[in-house]
Amino acid sequence: MRDEEFSLPRSRAANERLHAMIPGGAHTYAKGDDQYPEHLAPVISHGQGAHVWDVDGNRYIEYGSGLRSVSLGHAHPRVTEAVRREIDRGSNFVRPSIVEADAAERFLATVPTAEMVKFAKNGSDATTAAVRLARAVTGRQRVAICGDHPFFSVDDWFIGTTPMSAGIPESTNALTVSFPYGDLAATDDLLTRYRDEIACLILEPAAHTEPPPGYLAGLRELADRHGCVLVFDEMITGFRWSEAGAQGLYGVTPDLSTFGKALGNGFAVSALAGRRALMERGGLRHSDERVFLLSTTHGAETHSLAAAMAVQTVYVEEGITARLHALGERLAAGVRDAAASMGVGDHVVVRGRASNLVFGTLDANGQPSQEYRTLFLRRLLAGGVLAPSFVVSSALDDADIDRTVDVVAEACAVYRKALDAGDPAPWLAGRPVKPVFRRLV
Structure with a gap:
């Protein structure tokens, strides 16, 4: 979907409901809509594995799930089974x-x-x-x-x-x-x-x-x-x-x-x-x-402790840490290749351990830029990738990674246009995303 066609009317309305009742519109500042392009902060309906759906019906490949907490993917069957078993016994x-x-x-x-x-x-x-x-x-x-x-x-x-x-x-x-x-x-x-x-x-x-x-x-x-x-x-x-x-x-x-x-x-x-x-x-x-x-x-609470025990079992028996690293290495290599091929390899950078990747968006002078981050996030969202970071979950598969890299390449092509123009503003369609920690709103 082209960026100019992408909108989230139901999410926008839901965000208004959230702000009316909840300070900041979310229970974690890092989940706030100020962390996303203006009017493009999806409100989630549900998730399964490495994918989430917003209230507008869009499906996304999701990274950084639950602020890095959902490393096995949403509704992991062995975890939810352990939780259900304990809930039936009292919590x-x-x-x-x-x-x-x-x-x-x-x-x-x-x-x-x-x-x-x-x-x-x-x-x-x-x-x-x-x-x-x-x-x-x-x-x-x-x-x-x-x-x-x-x-x-x-x-x-x-x-x-x-x-x-x-x-x-x-x-x-x-x-x-x-x-x-x-x-x-x-x-x-x-x-x-x-x-x-x-x-x-x-x-x-x-x-x-x-x-x-x-x-x-x-x-x-x-x-x-x-x-x-x-x-x-x-x-x-x-x-x-x-x-x-x-x-x-x-x-x-x-x-x-x-x-x-x-x-x-x-x-x-x-x-x-x-x-x-x-x-x-x-x-x-x-x-x-x-x-x-x-x-x-x-x-x-018994069900949360049961979840923790199930998580530890899955990690050991299924080699989850190694899988997270392998997925992250594949993603990092793909993103770096895509950025380099579009001429922005020095501006869209991937950092961190393979199991905990983040990305930086740098301006023409190589300085971190909230404006270029906004441009990048807009293109990712329009391509069906929800990625405040590139932190992987083990529920991702190779097709998810390949699709993400394709969307990143499309975003990098626009990034290059903005760098050539010397100003990302025409591609923002609103205020830039903001840092979480700031003294004034």
């Missing part, structure tokens, strides 16, 4: 379910670097619990976050460091400092400057680039030397890097780690895991001051 009780023991045993077998685990419903709860625990065991108040990684939590200790810091006391913001990824000397300097003040280092162990040789082991040594807690945020790297996360792949054990996203294949479950000596401070079998670690009414 929440006044005492722990035996499913909680089963799920904990399964998780700790999958992530053997951890000794205890506690489940929650979202990643922010898990990372904030890690920060609270680190502060309690060290007696220190400051938190050091990796400033090169985009998101850790909705809670004050992190959001206060972003442009959307309204409502957060400056005194809270002052307790969070940052260190650069890959730079051990700078991190050592930070820990020395705030000697005996930093409770923890928290970072994604890997992101769009691989960790430099020895970097994670170096962080482990720095944390030990300076007496702070090392926390790996494995929300994205968990399962996509290996079943045991980046810590399992790179062989460096953090004190605490947090998992979510792929763990439930779209069902709400996250985990805080780590060394027994730390985790037990949130328990009942110690003589120290108690830590209110995690206490959630719905954290141990």
Whole structure:
């Protein structure tokens, strides 16, 4: 379908309904319609495997499913079967379910670097619990976050460091400092400057680039030397890097780690895991001051834990991590070839590990451009590809990848025209997409 013919009247009306009742029109800012070309933000009706349908009846090949959470594809039969089985047995009780023991045993077998685990419903709860625990065991108040990684939590200790810091006391913001990824000397300097003040280092162990040789082991040594807690945020790297996360792949054990996203294949479950000596401070079998670690009414819903166990089984038995990498490698190669063939290989760029690909849209000067991103997204949507990123799910097949590459080639042809014209505006048909974190609407 040609771009000028593509419209989403029912989605547009549904977005108006959403904004009338829900601040931002979505329950996650990254799903907001400001992240898409104006009036071209699909509202989803349903999904199956690697495809979703919008309320206008359009089918899309989908990437970045559920903000990277649906790595097996929508409505995966082994996951939904496990969920249905538990729902028929009740989902929440006044005492722990035996499913909680089963799920904990399964998780700790999958992530053997951890000794205890506690489940929650979202990643922010898990990372904030890690920060609270680190502060309690060290007696220190400051938190050091990796400033090169985009998101850790909705809670004050992190959001206060972003442009959307309204409502957060400056005194809270002052307790969070940052260190650069890959730079051990700078991190050592930070820990020395705030000697005996930093409770923890928290970072994604890997992101769009691989960790430099020895970097994670170096962080482990720095944390030990300076007496702070090392926390790996494995929300994205968990399962996509290996079943045991980046810590399992790179062989460096953090004190605490947090998992979510792929763990439930779209069902709400996250985990805080780590060394027994730390985790037990949130328990009942110690003589120290108690830590209110995690206490959630719905954290141990049986169906979500059943989903997590099924996900882990599928990953191991079907070699999902290897499949994600193979699909991502095929897609990355195809996109790069398509961009190069249309003369925009230096402007439409694919980055990241094959299982977690993102794309950059650069202007004539090689700078990131929201305008060119808008142009690119418009063409992808018109071609039936919903791709805020190129993060794959295992439900994709070769035909999906080939079709995506064809649509990318068509988008790159328009991209080249805009570069030649020196202005992408005629191809935007509205305001450009916007960054999630910005101070003003």
